[in-house]
Amino acid sequence: MDPVAAAANYPVPGIRERRGIVFDKWPFRLDIAVEYQDWILVAVSFVVVSIACLPCFCGRMHNRCSRAFTKWVYTRLHVYFCFVVYIDLFIVMFSIGVLPDWTVNQYIRQTIHFVSWVLIHLQKLIVSISILMGLFLMVRFRDRLFMAAGMEHVTVIRWNWRDVFGWSARKRPVEVFIWKVEGLFSSSKKFKPNDVYVECHMGHNEPMRTRVHNNAGSSCLIRESFQLNIDESAAGTLMTLLVKDQALVASTELGRLMISTRELCGIEDQTGKRRMIFDYSEENFISLDLSPSGKIWIAIAPVDDSEPHERERLLSEEDALTC
Numbered sequence: 001m002d003p004v005a006a007a008a009n010y011p012v013p014g015i016r017e018r019r020g021i022v023f024d025k026w027p028f029r030l031d032i033a034v035e036y037q038d039w040i041l042v043a044v045s046f047v048v049v050s051i052a053c054l055p056c057f058c059g060r061m062h063n064r065c066s067r068a069f070t071k072w073v074y075t076r077l078h079v080y081f082c083f084v085v086y087i088d089l090f091i092v093m094f095s096i097g098v099l100p101d102w103t104v105n106q107y108i109r110q111t112i113h114f115v116s117w118v119l120i121h122l123q124k125l126i127v128s129i130s131i132l133m134g135l136f137l138m139v140r141f142r143d144r145l146f147m148a149a150g151m152e153h154v155t156v157i158r159w160n161w162r163d164v165f166g167w168s169a170r171k172r173p174v175e176v177f178i179w180k181v182e183g184l185f186s187s188s189k190k191f192k193p194n195d196v197y198v199e200c201h202m203g204h205n206e207p208m209r210t211r212v213h214n215n216a217g218s219s220c221l222i223r224e225s226f227q228l229n230i231d232e233s234a235a236g237t238l239m240t241l242l243v244k245d246q247a248l249v250a251s252t253e254l255g256r257l258m259i260s261t262r263e264l265c266g267i268e269d270q271t272g273k274r275r276m277i278f279d280y281s282e283e284n285f286i287s288l289d290l291s292p293s294g295k296i297w298i299a300i301a302p303v304d305d306s307e308p309h310e311r312e313r314l315l316s317e318e319d320a321l322t323c
Contacts, residue, residue, distance in 0.1 A: 029100050037099045041107065044095045048088040055080065170232045173303035174268060175225050176200065177278075178210065178241075179285045182219035183294040187245040187252040193217040194254065195246040198296075202228055202239040212246050218294075223280055227303055235262040241298075243290060255290030264300060272301030 019031045030037065050057070055073050058066040073080050096102050138145065178198055187194055196216040200208045210224040231237060239259045244251040259267070271286060278284055278301070285297040 025097075027098075029098050031100055034101050037101055040099065041095060041102060044091060045111075048091055051088060052081070052084050171229045172232070173227050173229055173305055174264070174272075175227045175301050175303050176239075177225040177280075177285070177299040177301070178222040179280050179297040179299070180219065180221045180223075181243050181255075181290070181294060181296045183290075184218045184220075184243065184254045185293055186218070187247070187254060194220075196220040196222075196254070197244055197246060198222060198224075199242040199244055200226060200228070200239065201242070203231065203234070203237045205229055230261055230264060232261065232265070235260060237261045239264055241296060243294065243296065255292065255294040255296075257288055257290050257296055259288075267298070268300040268302065271299035 018033060022029050022031050030040070055070065055077065058070045058073075061067075092107070093104070096104055096107055181196065181198070184194060184196070193215045194217055195212050195214050197212045198210045205228050208226045208228075210222055210226075213220045213222070228239070237260065239261070241257040241259075242253055243255045245254055267286060271284060278299075282297075285299045287295050287297050290296055
């Protein structure tokens with residue numbers, strides 16, 4: 001005898017044979033696997049809840065049928081919900097009646113367990129969503145948050161997405177010359193002139209400062225310079241020059257200037273690349289307005305980082321080409 005046929009003649013103990021649609025009770029019953037019966041009840045529960053929430057759903061829609069139904073039902077909500085209660089009860093009771101492995105008591109018990117599980121985990125869900133929303137808002141409005149805290153010029157994390165892919169940035173050094181500042185307002189110190197110094201922040205560079213010029217007042221000759229690395233591939237990176245007054249505890253900001261990398265290269269083209277002889281004079285600098293008041297005179301020049309023997313070789317090649 002065939003083993004498959006023999007196994008079919010002797011069913012496994014504890015597993016009842018399912019017969020599909022049967023008509024032993026009116027109108028019929030779905031004698032199918034319990035798993036499928038569970039999913040049918042889940043779908044029915046979703047349908048009855050959707051019918052109860054139909055006025056809310058249609059109120060959000062803008063098609064003609066939804067607007068007409070919303071206009072009609074919002075003046076008759078008491079009638080609609082009384083009708084929906086009977087319809088939903090009929091749908092649920094009919095579904096339970098055609099599913100042989102479910103009873104009304106089991107359905108009510110499972111519904112209560114589901115609502116309890118949702119309420120127990122709702123607090124954790126709200127806390128998790130609040131944390132994620134807070135992080136999203138912090139990242140989305142980080143520029144405004146830094147501006148409100150007075151830290152928009154400070155680089156907290158020196159990281160760029162290009163570093164992940166190993167793309168090298170087009171960085172090169174430049175030298176920023178500061179000649180003088182003028183038109184500064186007096187700080188909170190009543191009986192002492194401003195002790196002026198300039199502080200610079202830009203991208204991945206470390207903060208740099210000039211020396212403090214004591215008793216400078218509203219104008220000061222700085223005559224100092226410092227070198228920066230600029231990334232020409234990030235044209236929107238800002239260089240922030242802060243003119244400050246040194247105090248006993250904390251320094252007071254007298255004015256600031258913010259320049260993008262694109263503008264910085266333009267100033268370099270005007271004051272650095274076209275000058276063969278440099279000195280601290282008006283024709284070698286440009287004047288820029290500080291915020292809220294005052295002016296600062298700056299010049300920017302490229303820096304040659306090549307070794308001396310490479311520089312001599314390049315100069316000899318230029319002379320050969322000139323000849």
